């Protein structure tokens with residue numbers, strides 16, 4: 001850890017948005033800068049980034065236009081949630097050495113004044129409850145998304161059939177395991193045999209359909225003979241349409257994400273089979289995890305309990321090095337990540 005008077009000597013390497021991408025983002029969309037880390041003023045803390053959460057939503061934040069959160073400006077440090085270590089504190093709530101979660105940005109250091117603690121979602125993390133990478137996965141934003149999306153919006157009942165796409169990813173792995181814990185039959189949809197084998201053999205899903213290998217509708221017919229009660233949609237596009245053909249009466253469809261559409265250069269592909277909602281008296285509802293922030297502690301406590309008693313497992317895919325951010329981000333859109341994608345920036 002750096003002694004108090006040397007922080008100005010620390011160099012902060014950063015990744016900034018250089019231009020708005022068209023289609024899939026490339027390395028040329030980013031600029032790599034460095035500047036001295038800022039000495040914290042009274043009330044502020046200086047945080048060293050340890051690991052960053054790489055999220056599909058980042059692609060949306062690179063676009064201009066209205067969304068649930070403002071876009072990242074050209075020239076701005078890329079937004080990212082992450083876990084860091086306080087290296088210098090002039091605030092009574094934190095001491096040097098504390099591990100914190102917050103919106104740290106794709107950079108090595110962040111100096112945060114007290115009036116920005118809340119806006120940056122800053123809180124201390126406890127490694128006795130979960131590892132740094134688990135705090136970015138099950139105990140972090142993806143886990144909160146899975147918990148509130150499934151339980152509040154999906155409202156599964158014991159015996160229900162729950163289908164989740166992106167099943168081996170960050171949100172999907174927790175959705176499926178939580179649905180099993182709640183007594184549901186769980187069918188995943190994922191790309192590739194290895195991911196399907198993992199969710200069935202390691203996580204205890206009842207079945208998994210490899211959408212890259214075959215016909216999703218045939219798989220749903222085979223594995224969801226009584227229809228689909230809850231569909232947790234992470235991908236949108238054709239897979240959403242396929243599931244719509246199989247929903248049961250009163251089904252709940254959680255619109256969590258539509259990663260198949262995020263790199264589109266043409267209009268988003270909307271569901272063709274939406275009349276199935278009418279026929280089945282079903283509903284489709286979007287959710288944004290940040291709306292549940294006040295209830296995160298409840299979800300963290302429950303999920304931490306499942307991690308501790310072994311009913312919940314987690315898998316993270318860790319890429320090393322801030323400089324590898326552009327290529328790492330691309331893995332989310334090719335299916336190159338296996339589990340929650342994390343960028344390791346430094347060691348504690």
Ligand SMILES: NC(=O)c1ccc[n+]([C@@H]2O[C@H](COP(=O)([O-])OP(=O)(O)OC[C@H]3O[C@@H](n4cnc5c(N)ncnc54)[C@H](OP(=O)(O)O)[C@@H]3O)[C@@H](O)[C@H]2O)c1
Nearest residue numbers: 056145166169170171190191234257258259260288289335
């Ligand atoms: N609403 C919210 O508040 C909220 C919060 C967090 C995340 N999300 C959304 O939740 C979804 C999952 O996020 P995550 O962080 O858990 O990511 P993730 O599932 O860990 O990674 C993305 C995965 O999406 C799959 N994928 C990529 N392109 C695809 C395509 N064209 N068709 C089908 N699958 C494709 C890939 O898995 P395969 O190998 O299986 O194809 C890839 O590994 C995203 O849509 C994200 O935007 C929403």
